[in-house]
Amino acid sequence: MTIRWGIIGPGSIANNFADGLAQSTSGKLVAVAGRDAARREAFARKYGLTVSHETYQALMDDPGVDAIYISTPHPWHAELSIAALRAGKHVLCEKPAGMNGAEVIAVTEVAAQEGRFFMEAFMYRCHPQIARVLEILASGEIGVPRHIRTQFGFNAPYREGSRLYEMALGGGGILDVGGYPVSLARLIAGAAEGKPFANPVTVRGHGVLAETGVDAVAHGILGFSNGFVAEIAVAVARNMDNSAVITGDKGVIVIADPWVPGRNAGPSDAVLRITVGGETREEVLRDPRMLFAFEAEAVSAAIARGDLQGPFPAPSHADSVGNNETLDRWRAEVGYRTFAETPKTNRKTPGVLPKGLPSVPKAQLAGVSLPVSKLILGCDNRNTVAEGALVWDAFLEAGGNAFDTGFVYGGGLHEKVLGDWIKARGVAQDVVVVAKGAHTPYCSPHAIGAQLEISLDRLGLDFAPIYIMHRDNPEVPVGEFVDALNVLKAQGRIGIFGGSNWTPKRMAEANVYAAKHGLQGFSILNNNLSLAVMEKPVWAGCVTSNTPETLGFLRRGGIAHLSWSSQARGYFLPEELRNRLPADTAPETCFGSEANAERRRRAETLAAEKGVSAHNIATAWVLSQSFPSFALIGPRSPGEIVSTLAGAALQLTSGEVAWLNLEGDR
Numbered sequence: 290m291t292i293r294w295g296i297i298g299p300g301s302i303a304n305n306f307a308d309g310l311a312q313s314t315s316g317k318l319v320a321v322a323g324r325d326a327a328r329r330e331a332f333a334r335k336y337g338l339t340v341s342h343e344t345y346q347a348l349m350d351d352p353g354v355d356a357i358y359i360s361t362p363h364p365w366h367a368e369l370s371i372a373a374l375r376a377g378k379h380v381l382c383e384k385p386a387g388m389n390g391a392e393v394i395a396v397t398e399v400a401a402q403e404g405r406f407f408m409e410a411f412m413y414r415c416h417p418q419i420a421r422v423l424e425i426l427a428s429g430e431i432g433v434p435r436h437i438r439t440q441f442g443f444n445a446p447y448r449e450g451s452r453l454y455e456m457a458l459g460g461g462g463i464l465d466v467g468g469y470p471v472s473l474a475r476l477i478a479g480a481a482e483g484k485p486f487a488n489p490v491t492v493r494g495h496g497v498l499a500e501t502g503v504d505a506v507a508h509g510i511l512g513f514s515n516g517f518v519a520e521i522a523v524a525v526a527r528n529m530d531n532s533a534v535i536t537g538d539k540g541v542i543v544i545a546d547p548w549v550p551g552r553n554a555g556p557s558d559a560v561l562r563i564t565v566g567g568e569t570r571e572e573v574l575r576d577p578r579m580l581f582a583f584e585a586e587a588v589s590a591a592i593a594r595g596d597l598q599g600p601f602p603a604p605s606h607a608d609s610v611g612n613n614e615t616l617d618r619w620r621a622e623v624g625y626r627t628f629a630e631t632p633k634t635n636r637k638t639p640g641v642l643p644k645g646l647p648s649v650p651k652a653q654l655a656g657v658s659l660p661v662s663k664l665i666l667g668c669d670n671r672n673t674v675a676e677g678a679l680v681w682d683a684f685l686e687a688g689g690n691a692f693d694t695g696f697v698y699g700g701g702l703h704e705k706v707l708g709d710w711i712k713a714r715g716v717a718q719d720v721v722v723v724a725k726g727a728h729t730p731y732c733s734p735h736a737i738g739a740q741l742e743i744s745l746d747r748l749g750l751d752f753a754p755i756y757i758m759h760r761d762n763p764e765v766p767v768g769e770f771v772d773a774l775n776v777l778k779a780q781g782r783i784g785i786f787g788g789s790n791w792t793p794k795r796m797a798e799a800n801v802y803a804a805k806h807g808l809q810g811f812s813i814l815n816n817n818l819s820l821a822v823m824e825k826p827v828w829a830g831c832v833t834s835n836t837p838e839t840l841g842f843l844r845r846g847g848i849a850h851l852s853w854s855s856q857a858r859g860y861f862l863p864e865e866l867r868n869r870l871p872a873d874t875a876p877e878t879c880f881g882s883e884a885n886a887e888r889r890r891r892a893e894t895l896a897a898e899k900g901v902s903a904h905n906i907a908t909a910w911v912l913s914q915s916f917p918s919f920a921l922i923g924p925r926s927p928g929e930i931v932s933t934l935a936g937a938a939l940q941l942t943s944g945e946v947a948w949l950n951l952e953g954d955r
Contacts, residue, residue: 292379292589295320295354297345297369298361299332302383305553306358307336309412309581312555316356316589322348345369349376356406356592359383362452363459364629364636367392370407371640374399379406379592381584384468388459388629390614391676391926395641397606398928402643406592408599409609411472413548415583418559418574419476419602422535422542426480430565432538434481437474440522441466441548442506442529447499453525454501456628461503462496462523463620464627469548470533471619472604472612474511474519477535481517485601488611490514494622499526504625511615540565555579629675632709636675641683641927647938648688652917654849656785656812657754661721663912664937665691665851667923668707669698677706678713683927685716687934693851693921694748695725695759696740701747708748717750723851724753725789725815729830732762734773741782756783757815757851760830761791768802775808787813789853790832793842800847814843818852818918820888820910820949821860821880828874835950843916852911855920856933860885861892861907884951891949901935906949908936913946 294310296303299321310318320340323329333341342348348357349372356379359369367387373380380400386409387393393409400407413419426434442462445453452458453465472486479486489511496507505526511519522529533544543562551557559574584603591600598605604612620626629636651660666684671677681692694704711717726740727733737758745751756777758770777783788796788811796811803810816834817823823833834840834850843850859867860876868875892903892910899906911920920937924930941949948955 290315290593292316292592293319293353293355294358294589295322295348295351295356296332296358296360297322297348298359299323299328300360303332303358303360304335305581306360306410306585308579309583309585312578312582313586313589315593316585320348320351320354345372349373349378355379356381356589358410363464364388364457367396368638370396371399371638374403374405374407375640377403377405381408381410381588383410385409385464385613385616386609387613388464388627389617389673389675390610391679392638393610393613394926395638395679395928397610398926398931399641400597400606402928402931404597406588406597407606408588409604409612410584411468411604412581412584413469414472414476414603415587416550416557416559416580417576417583418544418547418550418561421561421572421574422544423480423602425542425561425563426477426535426537430563431535431540431542434477434517434535434537436518436520436536437477437533438520439470439473439533439547440529441469441531442522442524442527444528445525447526454499454503456502459627460501460525461499461505461625462525463504463507463616463623463625465523465525467507467521467523467616467619468612470519470521470523471511471615472608473533473547474521475608475612475615476602478513478515478517478519482515485605486608486611487513487515487517489519489615492615492618492622494619496623496625497526498623498625502625504620504623507619507623509619509622549580551580553580555582557583626673627675630673632674633713634674634678635713636678637682638679641679642686642931646687646931647934649934649937651688651690652919654785654917657721659690659719659721659754661919662689662691663919664689664933665693665723665919665921667693667853667921669695669703670923670925671706672699672702674706674709674713677710679927680924680930681707681710682714683930687930690719691721691723691919693723693725694744695728696744697728697759701743704744704747708750712749721754722748722750723755723757724748724783725757725759728759729762732758732760733765734769737770737773738777741777745782752782752784754784755813756786757813758786758788759790761788761795763795767795767799768806771799771803771806771808771810778809785809785812787811787815787851789815790830791816792832793839796848797842812847813849813851815851815853817854818850818911819855819857819860819880820892820907821857821876821885822882823854823879824882824885825879827854827858827879843914846916849917849919850914851919851921853921855911855922856904856907859904861889861903887951888949895945895949899939901939902932904932905936905939908933909939909941910946910949912937913941915943
């Protein structure tokens with residue numbers, strides 16, 4: 290089977306890939322698409338192509354094309370990869386696969402949803418010299434790898450409009466070539482543990498920004514949990530050594546030219562120097578093919594076999610995600626924010642959700658003008674607008690409109706980022722923001738108003754339709770909290786309000802006080818409520834509502850419940866996915882018990898009957914309570930929203946709800 294390739298973006302690197310395809314036995318070039326007619330037609334003539342598309346979509350729709358190579362400027366990599374995958378094509382995309390790690394996660398999720406091949410194009414990882422280096426490391430000849438020094442820098446003088454320096458084109462050394470030293474460092478750090486890659490636990494960096502705001506020169510130090518250390522550097526304004534030196538317990542490997550052996554034209558001979566015990570030998574790997582031929586053949590053969598990811602040592606999906614997340618951290622150290630990370634961005638990435646998904650259901654919450662989505666999106670995990678927008682845009686598209694924030698989240702950063710997105714999208718009147726404040730140790734009546742003012746300023750809002758006290762302080766008479774909240778209500782700063790991590794007793798006391806004094810009472814309880822009962826508080830001071838006392842209180846009516854950790858931190862996910870969180874707050878740590886294991890078994894049984902996952906059953910259990918019940922969720926990607934929607938659309942019977950919670954028979 291020969292894979293028929295189309296190319297989007299007929300620039301210089303596309304010529305290299307086309308030359309590589311010409312030396313491949315498993316793939317051939319059949320079509321090109323480009324917006325510049327002259328460049329497109331010149332490319333078609335050079336490679337003898339009879340198919341030349343004016344639009345990218347036309348190429349994606351071409352039934353004569355199996356796979357697409359994307360080589361546009363960086364900002365369009367993720368968007369075009371997603372569009373091509375949704376069109377049913379396999380994709381090889383030039384690095385970086387996205388402008389940030391969040392975009393790369395979205396691309397890999399779409400590839401999995403569509404059952405199509407996707408790989409980030411690091412041609413050097415397909416060259417035989419990398420496989421040989423890994424062989425030497427595995428043999429133990431230089432001992433355990435402890436350190437790498439590697440860099441990729443060149444001097445391209447500033448020119449106005451240059452892709453390398455333009456912010457709007459994703460310029461700068463880290464985005465252009467930083468992926469090379471980072472990926473090699475992570476590859477070797479992984480090899481030290483017998484793994485395909487490792488991600489750094491610390492990233493430190495310093496650099497020089499060009500006048501356009503992109504990084505002209507950047508240096509970094511990566512530290513790994515196994516003690517491995519990487520010194521890395523990149524530049525678009527400075528020539529560098531461009532070699533790699535790997536140091537082990539017993540010796541050293543020097544890769545003379547790790548990135549472009551043969552300078553693309555071929556032959557792509559490579560030179561390795563291995564020093565052990567003071568003696569150095571040189572290995573010369575000879576191959577008549579040009580550099581990109583290895584990548585073109587490896588990817589074409591993988592697609593022909595039905596593989597969905599690149600063959601090692603080419604990067605896997607997880608490898609590419611980790612690489613781009615490391616680039617994000619390095620850029621942050623250097624002080625380079627891309628245009629997509631600025632507060633005014635209106636950048637959207639279409640296609641991250643598959644078509645035909647169920648919509649998030651909504652319910653009316655007394656005192657809130659808009660219907661409120663039964664799923665409420667937690668906003669405590671997105672550090673930039675670029676990261677947040679991918680998830681929040683997808684949530685809106687799926688029918689969600691409620692967002693949970695907190696004064697303490699990210700030291701205030703996460704409120705600011707959400708506010709920037711709301712302003713950029715112009716959706717202030719279309720969303721329901723849950724604002725929280727008065728977290729311990731600032732849980733006092735006097736702190737509530739001051740913190741709310743700061744929160745609203747960060748969010749760019751005048752009014753919070755739902756306000757939640759983040760903690761209770763039993764040392765304060767409950768009436769003082771009711772009075773303080775009613776002052777804010779009278780000022781038009783908040784709508785309805787409630788408490789998070791409050792007991793039913795204190796909430797009942799608050800409402801008795803409110804009724805006695807003609808004030809608005811608490812109408813929301815915002816505790817943990819999940820099918821798995823919290824055995825160990827996730828954080829100090831946390832309260833679960835899955836107790837007979839609290840469930841009885843809620844069933845008597847008058848109070849709505851907004852559940853945090855509604856999915857028990859992933860307790861109902863398949864075993865291999867459960868413990869991705871820190872050990873002290875992992876699902877088995879906080880929810881592990883024999884009773885909860887039985888709840889999980891019952892959820893799995895019911896899930897099999899209904900054709901969903903146990904995770905979906907757990908979500909449906911929260912939403913199917915006899916009292917108004919809403920579930921806070923914390924997806925970090927569009928794909929995690931997709932995996933939750935089936936549960937939001939599922940209505941369980943009262944018998945099923947009770948049986949799942951070990952309260953009776955179905």
